[in-house]
Every structure is written in structure tokens, then in C-alpha cells.
Amino acid sequence: xxxTRRHPRxxxxxxxxxxxxxxxxxxxxxxxxSLIGFTLAFARSSTPTATDWMxxxxxxxxxxxxxxxxxxxxxxxxxxxxxxxxxxIAVWVFPAILVLPxxxxxxxxxxxxxxxxxxxxxxxxxxxxxxxxxxxAAALAQMTYVSLGPHDWLSLSGWGSLREFGFILLAAIxxxxxxxxxxxxxxxxxxxxxxxxxxxxxxADNLLEAITTGLxxxxxxxxxxxxxxxxxxxxxxxxxxxxxxxxxxxxxxxTDSKTGLLNMRGWSESAERALSRVGRADGNLAMLMIDLxxxxxxxxxxxxxxxxxxxxxxxxxxxxxxxxxxxxxxFGGEEFLVLLPDADAAAAEMAxxxxxxxxxxxxxxxxxxxxxxxxxxxxxxSIGVAVYPRHASTLQGLVxxxxxxxxxxxxxxxxxxxxxxxxxx
Numbered sequence: 001x002x003x004t005r006r007h008p009r010x011x012x013x014x015x016x017x018x019x020x021x022x023x024x025x026x027x028x029x030x031x032x033x034s035l036i037g038f039t040l041a042f043a044r045s046s047t048p049t050a051t052d053w054m055x056x057x058x059x060x061x062x063x064x065x066x067x068x069x070x071x072x073x074x075x076x077x078x079x080x081x082x083x084x085x086x087x088x089i090a091v092w093v094f095p096a097i098l099v100l101p102x103x104x105x106x107x108x109x110x111x112x113x114x115x116x117x118x119x120x121x122x123x124x125x126x127x128x129x130x131x132x133x134x135x136x137a138a139a140l141a142q143m144t145y146v147s148l149g150p151h152d153w154l155s156l157s158g159w160g161s162l163r164e165f166g167f168i169l170l171a172a173i174x175x176x177x178x179x180x181x182x183x184x185x186x187x188x189x190x191x192x193x194x195x196x197x198x199x200x201x202x203x204a205d206n207l208l209e210a211i212t213t214g215l216x217x218x219x220x221x222x223x224x225x226x227x228x229x230x231x232x233x234x235x236x237x238x239x240x241x242x243x244x245x246x247x248x249x250x251x252x253x254x255t256d257s258k259t260g261l262l263n264m265r266g267w268s269e270s271a272e273r274a275l276s277r278v279g280r281a282d283g284n285l286a287m288l289m290i291d292l293x294x295x296x297x298x299x300x301x302x303x304x305x306x307x308x309x310x311x312x313x314x315x316x317x318x319x320x321x322x323x324x325x326x327x328x329x330x331f332g333g334e335e336f337l338v339l340l341p342d343a344d345a346a347a348a349e350m351a352x353x354x355x356x357x358x359x360x361x362x363x364x365x366x367x368x369x370x371x372x373x374x375x376x377x378x379x380x381x382s383i384g385v386a387v388y389p390r391h392a393s394t395l396q397g398l399v400x401x402x403x404x405x406x407x408x409x410x411x412x413x414x415x416x417x418x419x420x421x422x423x424x425x
Contacts, residue, residue, distance in 0.1 A: 023189040027129060030182055034136045038106070041139035044146065045102035055223055056096070056104045058230050060111055062219075063092035066237045067115045089116070090175075090209070091237045093134070094216025095223055097142045097171055098151075105142050109135045133182040141175035153224050172213050215240070256330040258308060259315035267329025268395065271339045274327060275395050278341060278388065285388040286348030288338040289402035290318070290355060293380040293414045295334035302368045302376065309366040310376060317358050322351075335406075337399070345387050345419070352383045352417040360415075380415035382406050391420040 048056075066089070089112050096105045113131040145151075148167045156164060215233065222229045254266025262270065271287075278285040292314065299307040311334065318328050318336060327339040338355070340348055364376040384405025386392060391401040401420035409418040 023186070026185055026189055030185070031129075031132055034132050037136050037140055041102040041106075041143040044143055048101050048104055052100055052104055055099055055227070056108060058223060058227055059092050059096055059100075059108055059219075062230055062234045062237075063089060063108065063112050064115065065234045066092065067112065069238050088208075088212050088237060088240065090212045091215045091219060091233060091240075093138055094172065094175065094213050095220035097138050097175060098145060098168065098217070098220040099223060100142070102139050102142050105138045106135045109138050129186065130183075133179060136182065137175050137178035140178055141171045144174045145171040153221065168217055172217070176209065176213065212240075259311055259330050261315050261318070261336070262327070262329035264329065264331065267327060267331075267337060267339075270327045271329075271337075271395055274339055274341045275388065275398075283342055284344045286340040286343040286345070286351075287386045287388075287398045287402045288340065288348065288352050288355070289331065289384040289386075289399070289406050290314075290336040290338065290359075291382045291384075291406045291410070292334040292359075293382055293410070298376065298379075302366065302374065306366040306368065306374070306376065310364055310379065313362055313364045314359055314379075317362065318355065321354055321358050337402075343387075345385075345390070348385050348387060349417060349419075352385055356381050356383055356415070356417060382409035382414045383417045384409060384420060385417060386420040390422055 070088075092112065093105070093109055096108045100108070110131060113127065113134065116130075117127050145167060148170070151164065151167070153164065215236065219230060219233045222233065254262055254269065256263040261267075275285060292310070295307065295310070298310055311330075314336065315328075315330065318338065322328055322338060323340075325341050327341075329337050331337045338351075340351060343351065359379060359381050362377065362379060364379075366374060366376060368374045384402040384407075386398045386401035386405065388398060392398045405418045405420040409416050412418070
């Protein structure tokens, strides 16, 4: 007798169960806690009125127009995004938080998530997780805002409007904060090497999220005062989605896909601007060229994936040990460039030695040619230093001078910092 065949989508075969145990435990715990959050929010919510249903219909229509007209753009954004994706649908969800009862808020979130499902094409457990996390964040933010009420926007005084703005801001903080805890925890547990950027997104990502939530507050005001004008926000969101995609495309043009640092085009543009500012101010500037010693040996011994892990780890370290004003880029292969505005020779040498020492202390977890886990340690670097205007007065001249210093470091035994010869030598 043949054994009974399971359906290909049987719960036992879900991709969820192949995740790390800590990931599964966190996800199931958060979803259990979400039931408590939904129960509290619904228990404290009012019964939807005819006006509530009308406002819900307007927001649902606006969200649907937004999603359907930006499906291609959103799919391209999602495919190019290597960190957390900022979903612009808050333009429609946040006004629901401010003007609708909790059940309608959650219903609107679920409506948007179902439509996003066809764009995202993610595993089922990812879809369920994102739907619950967004719904919970919206429900708790709505409960927080309602508890500060009542809210009558049509009869606000000057002081009352300022007070109401504070309440709206608090609701936005709860909405974003719950998502940070929920989504951030999942991303941390699912990433082998989590960073602040991969978990919380870049500054640009978070600015985009703040602007989107702000547009949501404006949508709420329009919905209460002049409902037909909400149609304007549908147009605005489509254009805004396109601008977000263009910004991402521009970032891709100047970013090295492997390390996340600036590529030579992006680095050169930023470095030229910095050099011009320093030149006008008659100041100092230093350039470091960092070359990983015996990098070919890593590829030959452990394989190219291990070499990529080394590059990524070094790039991460360079981002951590440099100042916000410093400009870090990948020169090509195993070489990196760091521009240090307002740094003289002494400061440049100190920075170079710090980088050399930090890279040497790295323990890089990776795999060998057989796919077995291994750790690469004690990687040395040769660093060349050129200082403006002592070694060169142009960006190209500084790069050439730093490159010559790197070769000198390698010729004298590697694992050291060398300065370029002065112009008058």
C-alpha cells in the first residue's frame, strides 16, 4: 500500500522550520504576544460608524491606487534593496490610525499586505509575519492615540493644535517603535552578521519613513476636513514612490555592490568636493590607500566566497573606525581609499595605524572550498599615505602618491604604513 503523500504546501514543509531555532522562537513568541495586543486594542475601540466606513473606503481606494500603479517600481526597489525595505504605504495606514477604530485600521493593513503579496512573492511565513507586525504596530498606535482623546480637529485653538500635534507625534513614535522591535528582532536573528544598517536601515531609509508618516498625518487632516482632496495624495504617493526608486538607482550607481562602500565614481565625486572645500579654506587633507596583503592567497586557499567575506568585513571595519566626515571607497580588487578632511600628517598616520591594527585583529567567519566553516585571522595590510598639499595638489596626484607609498610598504615587508615622497624630493 502506497504511503499517503503530503500536499506540497503542508505546514511541516514550510520554509519557516528551516530557520534557526532562535528565529522561530522569537517569531512565535511575538505572534503570541500580538494576540494580547490586538485583544486590548479591539476591546478599547469604538464601534465603526457610517462615517468611519466612508473614511475607510476612501483610504482603501487611495492605497489600492497607490499599490497598483507602483507595483513594478516596488518590485524593482525590493529586488535592489539589500537591507530593510521602507514600505511607503504608511501614507495610508497612519491616517487610519488617527481617524478610524482599531478593527478598521487592522482591516486596512491586511488589505494592503494582501496586495503587496503579489509584488513581494515571499515565503508564506514572511507574509504572515509582516502582516501581523504592521497590524500590531498600527493597532497599538491607534490605542495610544485614542487614550489621549477625545480629538476634535475642527474646533482646535492655537494651543490645542500644538497639543494635538504632540499626540500625533507620540502615535507615530509608537507606530514606528513597535515595528523596530518586531522587525528589527527578526532581521537580527536571521542575519549571520547583523549591523545597524541592515537591521534598521540607513539614515536615508529612516528619513524616507519619517516623511511617509508625515504625509500620512497630512492625509488624515484632508480626510477629516475635505475628504475629496485625499485623491491628491494618491497622485503624490505615486510620484513619491518614483522619486524613491530614482534615489535608489542613483545610490546604486555610486555604490560598490559587494561591500556597500562608495565605488570609484561615487568616491571621486565626494573626494573632489571635499578637496575643493579644503583648498578654498587653505586647510589640510590626507588620503590613505589600503591594500590587503596576500589577498590572492585567501582566494586560492579558501575560495572566492571567503575572499568576498574578507572584503565585506574590512569594509565594515573601515566604516566603524573612520569619522562621519571621512570618505571611504573601494578602489578595486583588494584596495580601499579613505579621504580624511582636515587631517595633517600626524593625524593621518594615527588613523592609518589604527586601521592597520584593527584589520589585523579581525576574526572573519567564512567557509572554505569544501563549504566547511572556518575562520580567517591575522590579515595584514600595507597602507600608503599622501597629504595635501605636501605630496600633491590634485585628487589624481594624491591617489598616485598614495599608490606609490603602498608599493614602498610592500617592498619593505608589508604590514606597515608608508608616506609618499614630498614634491620637492
